[in-house]
Amino acid sequence: MDRLTLYIANKNYSSWSFRPWMALTGVGIDFEEVLIPFDDAAGNPNIKAVSPTGRVPLLQHGALKIWESLAIIEYAAELYPDAGLLPADRAERSLARSVSMEMLSSFRALRSACPMNIRRPKARIALPDGVDTDISRIETIWRDLLQQSGGPFLFGAFGAADAMFAPVVNRFEIYDLVDRSDTLAYMQTMKAHPAWRKWEEAARVEPWVVPEDEV
Structure with a gap:
């Protein structure tokens, strides 16, 4: 299985990045972290190069890209159903x-x-x-x-x-x-x-x- 790569922004500020990072890390799902800071008033071009929305977080799995915090978490829950991201009931x-x-x-x-x-x-x-x-x-x-x-x-x-x-x-x-x-x-x-x-x-x-x- 291709390894997951999670693109995030500054950990001090990025609430949207924090959510999927916390979810995956919290239940032990392995992924590679790539941090691209938003340190450019016009938007960091490195973010725009990897994300179709020009924003992070973004999860890459092989050729597939998933953006938006909750969509990333839901994808991880489907990929790892035994990890416990969502309740069994x-x-x-x-x-x-x-x-x-x-x-x-x-x-x-x-x-x-x-x-x-x-x-x-x-x-x-x-x-x-x-x-x-x-x-x-x-x-x-x-x-x-x-x-x-x-x-x-x-x-x-x-x-x-x-x-x-x-x-x-x-x-x-x-x-x-x-x-x-x-x-x-x-x-x-x-x-x-x-x-x-x-x-x-x-x-x-x-x-x-x-x-x-x-x-």
């Missing part, structure tokens, strides 16, 4: 896909106001309209799933849904957005995962600095 699998898709398509106020930044010191900011609503909805999703599964991850074991929400964990922490004990406990569980720690360690030593309004 059909109903839970459907729910995992639903909340993952909601994460992909929603929460624009939170994304815009609070970009991911691993190295950012923890500090609150003035929040525009809509962010509190996004926070409340995400906390409800987490709380309901954790109560249903018994934790420690959203569907018991670490999987795709956790990876899709991984950048939110960083946003909640660095902008000091939440104080519920169950939310904080889940965030600590995510941050303690070996894949999270590996990504964070790499992000903290990256040389690139990108203004927040360009992320």
Whole structure:
């Protein structure tokens, strides 16, 4: 079988890259990582050379190219069905896909106001309209799933849904957005995962600095 190659951008900033990287790494799927930084205001031409959208993440498997975080995760789940990216139970699998898709398509106020930044010191900011609503909805999703599964991850074991929400964990922490004990406990569980720690360690030593309004 051809080896998987995952093209990503800066680990400090790229929430879209973080999701599939965390998913594949978190369940032990082997892949080659190629990091292409977005350090050019006009867009790094090296990204455009490999990706039809001019963006990353992108997964290459032989001649096949798959872009967009959730599509990459779904492809990996099909390729490695025993890895546990998606729940074995059909109903839970459907729910995992639903909340993952909601994460992909929603929460624009939170994304815009609070970009991911691993190295950012923890500090609150003035929040525009809509962010509190996004926070409340995400906390409800987490709380309901954790109560249903018994934790420690959203569907018991670490999987795709956790990876899709991984950048939110960083946003909640660095902008000091939440104080519920169950939310904080889940965030600590995510941050303690070996894949999270590996990504964070790499992000903290990256040389690139990108203004927040360009992320």
